[in-house]
Amino acid sequence: MEAWPTPLLPTSVPGRGAAPLLYDSATQGLVAAEPTGDTATLYVCGITPYDATHLGHANTYLAFDTLQRVWRDAGYTVRYAQNVTDVDDPLLERADRDGVDWRDLARSEVDGFRADMTALGVIPPDAYVAVTDRIDAAAVATAELLAAGLAYRVPAAEASDDSDGADIYFDQIAASDVSPWQLGDESRMARDEMLRIFAERGGDPDREGKRDELDPLLWRAKRDGEPWWESPVGRGRPGWHIECSVISLDELGGSTITVLGGGSDLIFPHHEFSAAHAAALTGEPAARLYAHAGMIAYQGEKMSKSLGNLVKVKDLVVAGVDPQGIRLALLAHHYRADWEWTDASLASASSRLQRWRDAPLTDDSGDALDRLRSALHDDLDTPGALAVIDAAVDAGGLSGELRSLIHLLLGITL
Known part of the structure; x- marks a missing residue:
C-alpha cells in the first residue's frame, strides 16, 4: 500500500543533535530512544479507516513525526512502519450503517488520511501496510502460537457451518512463563483496571470457554455476513493485536524494535498484547521502549469517532486554515499531555506563525540552535522548543541556520 509523499527536508543544517530521552510507558521513566546500531526502528499503530482524520489522530502522528526528525538530526537512519486496520468491527459496522461496501469505505478514508498527512507535512512510513495484505502472516503466527501451546480454541456457536467452529485465543498466562513478556509490563495496570478497560476496548472478558478473562482473540472463525479468508487455522480473520505484531516483525527486522508508539488509549489492551504476541513468537522483547501521545478533548469530552465530537483536519484546511498553523497549534502542547x-x-498558533514569518533575517543564531535541540532531546519538549524560537524573534530575528533547523525539527517553513 502506498503512503504519501515525503515532505521536503533541509539537507544542510549545522551541528548535530542526539537521540532523545523519551518517557517509556513500561518503566514510567525517561529512557534514551537510541538503537543498538545506526538504524532506529519505529512502529506506530495506524488508523481504522471508517471516518476522517481528526486532531487526535494528527497529534499522535505529529508526535512520532517529531521523533523521526530528531533521530535524523542525530544522524540515524530511520525505518518506520505503520499499519492500516482495514478490516475490523467498527469499520464493518459503519459500512453496514451507511449501506456501502466495507472495502470502498476503507479505501476512501485511507485516501483522506493520506491527504491530511500530506497537508500537515508528516514524514510517511517506509512501510504502510494494510492488514488485509497480511492475513496469511497473521494466520501463520497464530498457528505457531497454537503449536507452541500458547494459544487455544474456543467453540463459537455463531460461527458459520463451513468454518472449523472455533475462535482462537492467546494464552497469556502460558506465554508469561516462556517469553520475556509478563502481563502488566507495558501497561503497569492493576488487574481490575485491566478488566474494565479490556471490556471497553474490544475485549470479551465474559466469553465462556476462555482460560483467563484477559486472554485476547487471535483469530475469529468465519461468521455469516462477515469478511473471511482461507488460512492454516481455518476460515476467518485475525484479531486486532496480532496484526500489529506480525507487521512490525515483518517490516522492522523480526526482533526488538527501538520504539513502539501510538495514542495513550492503545497502551492497554492493544500494545500490551501486541507486545505479548511478538515476544512469544521471537523470544525477545517487542520494543526497547513504548511511547504514547496524549488525548485531545473537544467540548468537554475526549475527541473520538464514537462520540462524534471531532475537529477534522480536512475541514480546517477546506476552511482556509494554513496547515502549518494546525501543526503549530498541536506542537504548542507536549505530546504526552491531555x-x-x-x-x-x-488563533494563537496562527498569530505565532505569522510573527515568525515576519521576523527579520539575522546573521547570528547565538545559542538558539543548541537550545532548540536541547528542548527536543528532553522528551520531545515542543512547547520548550517553540519558546526558544519566540525568544530569538523577540531578540531581533531568526538566522538562516535557525530557520533551517526549525524546518527540519518542527516541520515549519518560514
Missing part, C-alpha cells in the same frame, strides 16, 4: 482544543488554540 488537553482541550478551542478556537483560541488555532
Whole structure:
C-alpha cells in the first residue's frame, strides 16, 4: 500500500543533535530512544479507516513525526512502519450503517488520511501496510502460537457451518512463563483496571470457554455476513493485536524494535498484547521502549469517532486554515499531555506563525540552535522548543541556520 509523499527536508543544517530521552510507558521513566546500531526502528499503530482524520489522530502522528526528525538530526537512519486496520468491527459496522461496501469505505478514508498527512507535512512510513495484505502472516503466527501451546480454541456457536467452529485465543498466562513478556509490563495496570478497560476496548472478558478473562482473540472463525479468508487455522480473520505484531516483525527486522508508539488509549489492551504476541513468537522483547501521545478533548469530552465530537483536519484546511498553523497549534502542547482544543488554540498558533514569518533575517543564531535541540532531546519538549524560537524573534530575528533547523525539527517553513 502506498503512503504519501515525503515532505521536503533541509539537507544542510549545522551541528548535530542526539537521540532523545523519551518517557517509556513500561518503566514510567525517561529512557534514551537510541538503537543498538545506526538504524532506529519505529512502529506506530495506524488508523481504522471508517471516518476522517481528526486532531487526535494528527497529534499522535505529529508526535512520532517529531521523533523521526530528531533521530535524523542525530544522524540515524530511520525505518518506520505503520499499519492500516482495514478490516475490523467498527469499520464493518459503519459500512453496514451507511449501506456501502466495507472495502470502498476503507479505501476512501485511507485516501483522506493520506491527504491530511500530506497537508500537515508528516514524514510517511517506509512501510504502510494494510492488514488485509497480511492475513496469511497473521494466520501463520497464530498457528505457531497454537503449536507452541500458547494459544487455544474456543467453540463459537455463531460461527458459520463451513468454518472449523472455533475462535482462537492467546494464552497469556502460558506465554508469561516462556517469553520475556509478563502481563502488566507495558501497561503497569492493576488487574481490575485491566478488566474494565479490556471490556471497553474490544475485549470479551465474559466469553465462556476462555482460560483467563484477559486472554485476547487471535483469530475469529468465519461468521455469516462477515469478511473471511482461507488460512492454516481455518476460515476467518485475525484479531486486532496480532496484526500489529506480525507487521512490525515483518517490516522492522523480526526482533526488538527501538520504539513502539501510538495514542495513550492503545497502551492497554492493544500494545500490551501486541507486545505479548511478538515476544512469544521471537523470544525477545517487542520494543526497547513504548511511547504514547496524549488525548485531545473537544467540548468537554475526549475527541473520538464514537462520540462524534471531532475537529477534522480536512475541514480546517477546506476552511482556509494554513496547515502549518494546525501543526503549530498541536506542537504548542507536549505530546504526552491531555488537553482541550478551542478556537483560541488555532488563533494563537496562527498569530505565532505569522510573527515568525515576519521576523527579520539575522546573521547570528547565538545559542538558539543548541537550545532548540536541547528542548527536543528532553522528551520531545515542543512547547520548550517553540519558546526558544519566540525568544530569538523577540531578540531581533531568526538566522538562516535557525530557520533551517526549525524546518527540519518542527516541520515549519518560514
